Amino acid sequence: MHQHIQHGPRSPHFFWFSVFGVGAIEAEKTFGGFGDLATEEIMFEMFNNMPMGLIISIIASAFPFSIILIFVMIATYKDISDEQKALNLLIEPDYEGTRYEKMMKEYEEEREREGNRKNN
16 A cells, blocks of 8 residues: 655755754854753754844744644634534625626527527
């Protein structure tokens, strides 16, 4: 049986490790002291040694929360949409009387006339 292995997005990972991985290695060589820190502190210490480190730290801290927020919003929207359908509250767009509807009606009438001509 063939197993399908899913891979995550490669480009963001490549970017992250090429920029920040090399940055961490260079910061360790230059400043040292990363070995004494807890695992979760190393990234922020590396950002401290970079230009605009505080801004990068804030973005890195907020990113996971923004992903969670997006997932919650999507799930909530889907639940609301399903509930509106169940309660018949979902308003469907009405295309009747629009320019598109008139064009389609004219096209169908023309096709019908052509079909009648071929049959006669």
